[in-house]
Amino acid sequence: MNSDILKEEINKTFPNAEIGRIFFAKQSILLEEKYGFTPENTRFAEGGCCDEINEPEYQFMESRWKARFKFGGLAGYCHGGRTGLNAVSHHVPEVDGQKNLLLIAGPHIGYHNGSWGKVPRPGQKEITISCGSLSAIITAGYEKIINKPSDHLDRQQQTIEQLMLPYLKTCNEDNKAPNVIEGTKYLMVQVDRDLKSILQNFKNFFNGKIAVITGITINTELGNYFSVSTFDVLEKAKDILTQIL
Numbered sequence: 001m002n003s004d005i006l007k008e009e010i011n012k013t014f015p016n017a018e019i020g021r022i023f024f025a026k027q028s029i030l031l032e033e034k035y036g037f038t039p040e041n042t043r044f045a046e047g048g049c050c051d052e053i054n055e056p057e058y059q060f061m062e063s064r065w066k067a068r069f070k071f072g073g074l075a076g077y078c079h080g081g082r083t084g085l086n087a088v089s090h091h092v093p094e095v096d097g098q099k100n101l102l103l104i105a106g107p108h109i110g111y112h113n114g115s116w117g118k119v120p121r122p123g124q125k126e127i128t129i130s131c132g133s134l135s136a137i138i139t140a141g142y143e144k145i146i147n148k149p150s151d152h153l154d155r156q157q158q159t160i161e162q163l164m165l166p167y168l169k170t171c172n173e174d175n176k177a178p179n180v181i182e183g184t185k186y187l188m189v190q191v192d193r194d195l196k197s198i199l200q201n202f203k204n205f206f207n208g209k210i211a212v213i214t215g216i217t218i219n220t221e222l223g224n225y226f227s228v229s230t231f232d233v234l235e236k237a238k239d240i241l242t243q244i245l
């Protein structure tokens with residue numbers, strides 16, 4: 001598979017997707033040049049899925065920004081919530097009165113030979129599911145999820161199930177099968193909404209800039225692509241989110 005052909009295929013479903021490492025390299029430069037984020041005055045935190053397939057971009061950002069706080073978990077939802085983000089807001093280094101928080105979040109989805117939700121992994125013969133957490137919910141459907149008993153040993157998965165219920169219910173009412181592309185895009189909206197809601201409180205006590213990059217990571221045999229959803233820089237002096245993409 002040629003990378004140009006692969007990108008063309010991905011862009012039919014995610015028109016703005018680009019190679020992950022290029023996207024994050026560009027945003028890192030933009031944050032430093034335009035907003036004054038440096039490794040010395042910035043704390044990087046990510047809310048991605050536990051799945052190791054998403055590691056290359058997070059490790060790139062960790063090496064670029066020096067350290068990494070994790071507030072995510074299954075399916076790339078911000079499971080760390082208010083407590084997690086409150087904690088990292090107290091870990092931000094300050095240089096000459098400037099301190100910055102850089103947050104990255106969002107779900108992920110595999111793509112392989114025309115099929116979404118699947119990806120080959122090195123050393124494995126079978127094609128695997130990605131994202132496993134979200135795909136399990138999509139496959140189960142509304143009736144199974146609504147009737148699923150509570151399990152305190154599976155709390156993160158139950159959070160995603162509850163978030164996905166309205167989408168599954170709509171599919172059920174429309175008599176159509178839920179699908180992993182729609183489901184992933186639906187979850188992206190929930191992540192954006194909830195992260196924005198948590199961050200609204202931050203401006204009351206965090207005396208610095210907060211850059212928020214969210215999007216869907218697309219896992220392929222040639223590496224990860226990234227389809228950005230939001231790129232905002234939240235500043236204390238301004239009472240609003242400033243959208244720059």
Ligand SMILES: [Zn+2]
Nearest residue numbers: 049051075131
């Ligand atoms: Zn996942």
